[in-house]
Amino acid sequence: MGGAGKTMLAKAIFQELKAQFDTFSFIESVKELQRKKILLILDDVENLIIAEDLSRVCDWFGEGSRIIITSRDMQVLKHASAFSTYHVLDLDFDDAFHLFSLKAFKQYEPFKGYMGLSKSVVKYCQGNPLALIVLGCFLYGRGKEEWESALDKLNQTPHKNIVDVLKLSFDGLDNKQQNLFLYLAFLINARVYKSFDLIRQLYGSSVHIEMSVLRERSLISVSQKEKIGMHDLVLQMGFEIARQQLFSSPKTPVRLWRHDEIEAIRCMSLDASKIKRIALRASNFQKMYNLIFLKVYKSDREKPSRLNICGDLDYLSEEIRFFSWEEYPLPYVPLQFCAENLITLEMP
Incomplete structure (x- = not known):
């Protein structure tokens, strides 16, 4: 019944409880909203069901209303029945350079002596605005030695x-x-x-x-x-x-990115021209029963291989799919070598 005080009570509850919530809004009349021309922007939507529900309320709003949704998942936008979609592209080098300079130097160009270092950082970011902003703010006000140290670290982590x-x-x-x-x-x-x-x-x-x-x-x-x-x-x-x-979880099968991560290998790639000289026991391969990918290569053809195999290599995992070994040191393949699952074999 109109005039009973529903709206007054709702407003009182709203004022009482709003401090307990991160965000809040009081819409006095849904019917009024239904007729209004609105702009609604929803950022970082991930739930497919929510996106689908949004498509059903579009007719509530007045003619000319716009709803903009951002998402990391294209499938979300499909469920929202988006009229059009736009894939945000990486920045080109000039725009990326200007954005980085604004954060690192508070101007459009680097300070004298920082041009080369700035270009290296921008190249590292590959046009990604988040990376440009984060690294620009991080490097702001730091000296050249700190910049060089930061770049070395970024190449590792x-x-x-x-x-x-x-x-x-x-x-x-x-x-x-x-x-x-x-x-x-x-x-x-x-x-x-x-x-x-x-x-x-x-x-x-x-x-x-x-x-x-x-x-x-x-x-x-x-x-x-x-x-x-x-x-x-x-x-x-x-x-x-x-x-x-x-x-x-060192006992869980993982991928080997570097030669010092030996435990529980499933994939292994070694640059034999750059690693420290190591001797790999042939018996170690018997423990690699999860191994599906093995590649040994030399990025620098002028340098000798620093990888030595100790003993007879007589076993490789039955799961092996990809086997590539540049300058393979032995005259034969392992005796217990199952090629049933093998997809690629390279022994240049």
């Missing part, structure tokens, strides 16, 4: 604030999708030709839906020739996740 934001897309994946992403990151880092056909042979036909999810979350790209790619910062995020997995 990405900045935590950048990883934390990029990792949100990874965290939204299920276990199978997360593992596929990490394997793809490993293959890209190992400079293996990445095609849908190779991935399908590794994971079976069900890989198509998993790859589709990774694309929708902008974790990978696929060219017209079906070659799989990954943004450099996303690739670095993969390295960091793999390292964290190694430290948190």
